[in-house]
Amino acid sequence: MCAATAASRGRRVALIDHATKLAEKIRISGGGRCNFTNLHAGPANYVSDNPHFCRSALTRYTPQDFLSLLKKYQVAWHEKHKGQLFCDESAEEIIRVLKSECDKAGVRWKMPVSVDSIEQRASGFILKTSAGEFSAESVVLASGGLSIPKIGATDFAYRIARQFELKIVEPRPALVPLTFAQSVWAPFVPLAGISLEVDISTGTKKNKITFREDLLFTHRGLSGPAILQISSYWEPGTPLTINLLPEIDLTPALLEQKSGNKKQLSTVLTQYMPARLAEGLLASCAIDGSGRMADLSDKVLRRIGDAVNQWQLTPDGTEGYRKAEVTRGGIDTRELSQQTMMVQKVPGLFVVGEAMDVTGWLGGYNFQWAWASGYVAGQSA
Numbered sequence: 001m002c003a004a005t006a007a008s009r010g011r012r013v014a015l016i017d018h019a020t021k022l023a024e025k026i027r028i029s030g031g032g033r034c035n036f037t038n039l040h041a042g043p044a045n046y047v048s049d050n051p052h053f054c055r056s057a058l059t060r061y062t063p064q065d066f067l068s069l070l071k072k073y074q075v076a077w078h079e080k081h082k083g084q085l086f087c088d089e090s091a092e093e094i095i096r097v098l099k100s101e102c103d104k105a106g107v108r109w110k111m112p113v114s115v116d117s118i119e120q121r122a123s124g125f126i127l128k129t130s131a132g133e134f135s136a137e138s139v140v141l142a143s144g145g146l147s148i149p150k151i152g153a154t155d156f157a158y159r160i161a162r163q164f165e166l167k168i169v170e171p172r173p174a175l176v177p178l179t180f181a182q183s184v185w186a187p188f189v190p191l192a193g194i195s196l197e198v199d200i201s202t203g204t205k206k207n208k209i210t211f212r213e214d215l216l217f218t219h220r221g222l223s224g225p226a227i228l229q230i231s232s233y234w235e236p237g238t239p240l241t242i243n244l245l246p247e248i249d250l251t252p253a254l255l256e257q258k259s260g261n262k263k264q265l266s267t268v269l270t271q272y273m274p275a276r277l278a279e280g281l282l283a284s285c286a287i288d289g290s291g292r293m294a295d296l297s298d299k300v301l302r303r304i305g306d307a308v309n310q311w312q313l314t315p316d317g318t319e320g321y322r323k324a325e326v327t328r329g330g331i332d333t334r335e336l337s338q339q340t341m342m343v344q345k346v347p348g349l350f351v352v353g354e355a356m357d358v359t360g361w362l363g364g365y366n367f368q369w370a371w372a373s374g375y376v377a378g379q380s381a
Contacts, residue, residue, distance in 0.1 A: 001371050002377045004104075005375050007107045013102075014107075018112055018154075025144070034093075034367075035084050035085065038063065038365050038368060041368040045361045050332070054338075054373075057338065062372075067085075069097060084364050116129060118139060120349075157351065161331045166335045173328070176325070177218070177221060177228070191276055191277055195216045196277070198214075198243055200240060215244075236315075243311070250304065250308045250309055253272075253305075254301040262294060265287070266289030272308075285304065326359055330355055331351050342377070352377045356373075
């Protein structure tokens with residue numbers, strides 16, 4: 001996006017990429033259909049130590065701007081869920097559009113080419129690469145974060161940032177499944193495969209964040225959109241609170257059914273949730289599900305209600321960068337101009353996309369940040 005924008009202004013642009021295959025991260029996204037933007041993308045959908053930084057770029061290049069580009073190339077798309085837009089056919093179409101825009105503007109492709117060093121000179125920069133030396137007035141770091149190393153992710157942007165003494169917000173995996181200690185998770189292993197919509201939250205008071213999304217039980221822990229979303233906000237050592245029945249307050253519902261009810265507790269719970277989930281929750285609370293409703297104390301029913309509507313558990317970690325869709329943290333945005341993406345103390349050096357400390361929610365927001373930040377830098381470089 002940045003290369004095409006800069007070249008269309010008449011700049012001479014070389015796009016240097018160490019990968020052998022172009023745009024692999026686009027290719028594998030959205031199950032191969034690329035969730036390329038979100039209609040609702042705005043500053044509130046991004047995590048950053050400097051939350052207002054992304055506002056300017058997101059205003060100047062919007063989801064509608066990207067849709068106009070797709071229209072030009074007759075790419076068909078559909079909205080799936082909560083403003084998430086996907087290609088009807090394949091992620092290859094997004095790659096085709098961006099590559100065509102670069103080719104049309106005269107961008108020169110240099111790949112696979114690795115960059116050994118970047119040196120600043122009075123006239124700009126000298127890049128020493130596996131294909132020889134390049135001199136450039138501007139250099140744009142668009143090399144992403146640490147997520148999914150098997151498709152070529154590296155710490156290149158952070159190495160260059162350290163070279164130029166730029167602050168870095170500590171990188172960590174985000175949009176990533178969370179794991180739990182074996183002893184904590186043992187009662188829930190048999191629930192693998194169960195999926196349901198939940199409210200999930202972490203943090204306290206003004207730092208509390210809640211998402212309503214689908215939760216998936218796995219052999220090792222929890223996954224699904226709910227966990228991926230909350231993982232960007234979860235701090236190690238803190239609990240998650242999960243409401244497994246967000247539309248029903250279970251305690252009063254059970255108390256109402258208690259009087260004279262000869263049904264077993266486990267049978268009543270299956271009105272509200274899958275039988276396997278009911279069994280797992282009863283086991284984790286050490287409550288016998290075969291007891292008749294009428295014989296159970298109000299205290300026991302309240303314990304079940306709390307276990308369902310306010311299930312608290314503390315992850316012991318994440319599945320790491322190999323499973324993380326993005327990297328939270330990165331080059332501190334306070335080092336950059338929000339109008340141009342240029343490093344303020346290194347004229348001519350720009351940073352775009354995931355290399356900086358701007359992380360979008362799940363659902364197309366990270367691609368929209370890539371397009372918007374790339375466009376803004378391409379306007380200025």
